[in-house]
Amino acid sequence: MTLDAPARLTPDTLPAPVMAGRDFLSNLDMTPLELRTVLDTAHSMRRGEWRDVKPLAGLSLALVFEKASLRTRTTFDVGMYQLGGHAITLSNQEIGLGTRERVSDVARNLERWVDGVMGRVYLQQTLQELADHAAIPVINGLSDMLHPAQLLADYQTIEGEFGTDLRGRRVVYIGDGNNLANSHIHLGVLTGTDVTIVTPVGYEPNAGVLMDAVKAGVQVTLTNDLAAIEGADVLYTDVWISMGQEAEADIRRRAFRGYQVTPAMLETIAPHGIFLHCLPAHYGEETVPEATEHPKSRVFDQAENRLHAQKALLYHVMGEMKPRW
Structure with a gap:
């Protein structure tokens, strides 16, 4: 018996992003309906229905790490690649959040270069400060308070x-x-x-x-x-x-x-x-x-499923953005 190939989406059949341009610092930044939509998209991605589309082509995501990572780094990086975008990894040795530079200054720099920020940090307040000072979406990849992704x-x-x-x-x-x-x-x-x-x-x-x-x-x-x-x-x-x-x-x-x-x-x-x-x-x-x-x-x-769920999140947060270059 052969299995049918999964249905394939096209640029014209993509669902509308439900969190366009918004920060995701907590699961409560979503409504129940938005969560349902993101999870439906994650299931669709796992089934292989998004392989023919690159909705984040030309977009970049900064991955900011105060804490070591295997799954978060790999899945956000690969996720951006599979959606057509690019990720750049920044360790705390390189940027020194709150020590080498003020968090607000880091935010104001990153918003000039990239289209979104994912932070894996110690303090939830660090993510909040990034979000308060950056005019681009900030995603919580982990803090000591919450791990919504x-x-x-x-x-x-x-x-x-x-x-x-x-x-x-x-x-x-x-x-x-x-x-x-x-x-x-x-x-x-x-x-x-x-x-x-x-x-x-x-x-x-x-x-x-x-x-x-x-x-x-x-x-x-x-x-x-x-x-x-x-x-x-x-x-x-x-x-x-x-x-x-x-x-x-x-x-x-x-x-x-x-x-x-x-x-x-x-x-x-x-x-x-x-x-x-x-x-x-x-x-x-x-x-x-x-x-x-x-x-x-x-x-x-x-x-x-970290890969599929985070790809779905990235699409619903960044899917309406256009490349700035």
């Missing part, structure tokens, strides 16, 4: 398993109440998933992010009871020690003892349930190789 790939992966109506699906995040936990709460607001955060006392998500859920009338369950994992549709974890927290490593390892995702833990989630991890994995801490390689794991599908 990752969540696009995560929900593309979840939808690939369960379909697009996720209302009532149980997403259980176990581990540090960090940027991933915060962004999971925001996706619960946008999609209607039932979000539970399982974390030790003292490591809860950001209070302001929890208030975002309260304002939206969405309930988020906070607990340190590992029994909350049972029956989950999605079990998600992340590292216990993020970049910049190395001085707390021993304290954190003690606090999170017992929160490691193992194959035995995966047997307690729903029979159809899946395991996700944004990577890199610190094996022996938050998980073990046997979990990421388990039949319920979709970890590497999730990593692939």
